[in-house]
Amino acid sequence: xxxxxxxxxxxxxxxxxxxxxxxxxxxxxxxxxxxxxxxxxxxxxxxxxxxxxxxxxxxxxxxxxxxxxxxxxxxxxxxxxxxxxxxxxxxxxxxxxxxxxxxxxxxxxxxxxxxxxxxxxxxxxxxxxxxxxxxxxxxxxxxxxxxxxxxxxxxxxxxxxxxxxxxxxxxxxxxxxxxxxxxxxxxxxxxxxxxxxxxxxxxxxxxxxxxxxxx
Numbered sequence: 001x002x003x004x005x006x007x008x009x010x011x012x013x014x015x016x017x018x019x020x021x022x023x024x025x026x027x028x029x030x031x032x033x034x035x036x037x038x039x040x041x042x043x044x045x046x047x048x049x050x051x052x053x054x055x056x057x058x059x060x061x062x063x064x065x066x067x068x069x070x071x072x073x074x075x076x077x078x079x080x081x082x083x084x085x086x087x088x089x090x091x092x093x094x095x096x097x098x099x100x101x102x103x104x105x106x107x108x109x110x111x112x113x114x115x116x117x118x119x120x121x122x123x124x125x126x127x128x129x130x131x132x133x134x135x136x137x138x139x140x141x142x143x144x145x146x147x148x149x150x151x152x153x154x155x156x157x158x159x160x161x162x163x164x165x166x167x168x169x170x171x172x173x174x175x176x177x178x179x180x181x182x183x184x185x186x187x188x189x190x191x192x193x194x195x196x197x198x199x200x201x202x203x204x205x206x207x208x209x210x211x212x213x214x215x
Contacts, residue, residue, distance in 0.1 A: 012045045017063035018074065019129045023137040026078075047108035047137065049076045050212070053144075066130055067203065072144015073212060077125075079132040079140075081112030084173040086128045089149030089203045091166050091174045091191075092140050094125045110140050114166070114174055121166040121174070122188035124210065141208065148176045148191070148206040150198045156180035160197045164206050165189040176206065 014028030015021045021028070027044040051074050053061065058069040067088060079086045086092065092110035101107045110128070114121035126142035151167040156179030166189040167177040178198045180186045195205035 013061075015063075017066075018058075018061040018069060018139050019066045020063045021138050022130065022132045024133070024135075026137055028137070045076050047076055047078055050074065050142070067147055069129060069141070070145035070147075070205075072146065072208070073142050074129070074139045075108070075126060075142050076137060077108045077110040077140055078135065078137050079110050079112070079128070080134055084112040084114070085131070085134065086110065086112040086138075087131045087149070087174075088128060089147050089175075090128050091121070091148075091176065092125045092128050093121065093123045093174075095123065112174060118173060119169050120185055120188070121168060122185065124166055124189065124191060127206070127208070142212055143208050143210070145195060146206050146208050147203040150200055150202060150204055151175040151177055152201045154178055154198070154200055158198060160194055162194050164191045164194050164198070166191060172201070 012027060013021065014023050027046060053071055053074065055071040058071050062069040090112065092112065093115035095111060095115055098106050098109055110125050115123040126140035127146045127148055128140055130138055132138040148164065152171050154177055156177055158178055162179040164176050164178050165180050165186050167175045168185055168189065176191065178194050191210050192206050192208040195207045198204040
């Protein structure tokens with residue numbers, strides 16, 4: 001984890017709300033200072049940093065014109081893609097090739113394109129809480145109660161409390177499915193539980209229990 005931290009005493013936010021953060025530079029601030037001027041990155045937000053929010057704090061950090069955030073764990077990442085732009089409620093993925101990279105911030109990139117393929121979208125990292133600019137830095141949610149965008153066609157049994165997975169070969173790439181038939185890929189792409197009744201092409205609540213994203 002960046003700098004050996006799981007959480008920090010304070011994070012530097014470049015916007016009033018968490019889901020408005022869209023930094024063109026890491027942490028949204030200049031990282032270099034003149035020679036001999038004391039400086040620290042201990043309070044700077046770096047890719048891989050995580051914060052834990054309760055419902056009250058998450059609501060206070062929500063730009064409700066975009067969406068409402070809920071209690072959970074959020075991670076600061078760089079967003080990028082080739083064909084599928086990162087969008088509110090869509091799944092973000094990691095690449096195996098990035099793991100262990102010593103060139104920051106390559107270790108903490110969230111891709112809008114399904115990884116490793118749309119037929120096997122199993123490298124789930126988290127849910128985008130905004131629609132960041134390609135190459136910019138933002139926060140994604142990696143655990144807790146999130147708003148996920150469900151596909152326009154749901155292949156499984158639509159029911160409250162059913163399991164949620166990333167949609168395999170989705171019509172709208174990087175969206176979610178509910179109650180899909182159990183199989184090797186479905187199990188590997190599981191995200192959590194539908195909190196309420198999901199609706200097609202709609203943001204619906206998902207209790208993400210898969211894990212803390214990629215450590």
